[in-house]
Amino acid sequence: MKKSQETCKNCENDFEQGYNFCPHCGQKSNDELTVSVLFYNTISNYFSVDARFFKSFIPLMFKPGYLAKRFVEGKRLLYLHPAQMYLFISVVFFFLFSFISRDQVKTVNNALKKGEIPVVIHDSLKTQVIDSLKNVTTADYVLKDDFSFNQRTVDSLIAIDAPEEDIYTAMGMDSDAGFFKRRLYTQILKFYEQRNGGSILQVFYDSIPIAMFFLLPIFAFILKLLYYRKASFSYHLVFSLYFFAFIFMAFSFLVLVDLIWKPQSRLNTLVLILIFIYFYLAVLKFYNQGKLKSLFKSIVAAFSFILMVIPAAVVVMFMVAFFFY
Structure with missing residues (x-):
């Protein structure tokens, strides 16, 4: 006797009844849309916060280069994907940073209002x-x-x-006047009318994720130039994603400390030094070269990042504020 068929709502292929998941695309066969299903899918698919995150967090923080090394070796499911790790931690950072940026925006606006x-x-x-x-x-x-x-x-x-x-x-x-000059006067007038420099500052803050979108692959390209014989560009991108995730985690710590207790600038300097040490150890682990050669390339990459990549990110932030404020 021929078994009853049902049609998948996702791929529209027919399959025998009794399957919990579509054998063609993997979607749940009886996936009724409810509020709980909607938010569960959003969190699980977009952030993928599962046991792999907690399994990956300790190596990310205390074993530089370990996660990237394991990922390129083929351990793709044991630990959280580098893009997912970067995305989740960056969202946490910008959420925490919003509390500081909000206060800074108010401070700028109050200062400008006094001179109105x-x-x-x-x-x-x-x-x-x-x-x-x-x-x-x-x-x-x-x-x-x-x-x-x-x-x-x-x-x-x-x-x-x-x-x-x-x-x-x-x-x-x-x-x-041409387009850019006219646009410049438009922005100046908008700022002057509102006396609201804080909104411009907020636009700069909001453009940071966009700048990071361009900054991260540029950083991976610098590593590719330094290790052009070692691996393909995708390998350097994996390393950069995990490294930037660590940077966002370190900055999240600074933001938390700043929200609880206003630290001295020495703490910021200490964290920057620790980030460079972490980067050197990660390079040493991931690329498996000598200590002196790894140290030299780490310094070159760090200075390239400071002198070229960060200014490029600032230009991107300025352009976003210039056209969209």
């Missing part, structure tokens, strides 16, 4: 403002290379809801 110049323009003065501005020549605009300008003129235009083009002109922008 109040301007009150009554309806009866609007005509006088417009007439006076008509007689202002280009020489009267005082926008210089440091982007200073006649604040009272600009404040008056803002108070009467003048067109933005008129305000840009009062700030010194040429009528034939």
Whole structure:
């Protein structure tokens, strides 16, 4: 007698009833969508926080290079995947860091508000403002290379809801300004109107994950140049993912300490030194070269990171703030 068939909701292939999972794609055959299923799938699939994380955490923190070495040797299921480890720890770090960044944003805003110049323009003065501005020549605009300008003129235009083009002109922008220059004046005006430097600072903080997206493969490429005969680029990327996960874990510790007790700057310096020592030991373990050669390449990689990669990340953060603030 032919057994009853059922159709998988995911891959739409038929299979015999009685299977708990689809033999074609692996989805659960009776996977009714409930709130608990929704959030369980989100956490388990996106973060994959399971026993492998706790099994991987101690080696990550106290056995430099061990996880990366084991992963490239083929131990792919015993420990947490490097991308999952990096993702989960980075999310934890940015969650903790949000408490500090929020306070810093408030501090910046309060500092700017103390220097705010109040301007009150009554309806009866609007005509006088417009007439006076008509007689202002280009020489009267005082926008210089440091982007200073006649604040009272600009404040008056803002108070009467003048067109933005008129305000840009009062700030010194040429009528034939290109896209980037016009965008720059737009951002300056937005900052000036809001007196809200904290929002710009928040944009920079929010752009850090995007900058890290570019920074991490660049760091792996530096390792590839230093060890171009050792392995393919993917091997260096595995090493970088685990190493950056360790960095985020160390910075998470600093954030926790800062939230509980304001430490001296010596603690930050100590953590940076420990990160370099960790990096050297990880390089020594993963690439299996001599101590002096590993130390030399670790120093070269560290200086390359500081002198090239970090400035590149800052440029990315600036571009994100420039276009999306």
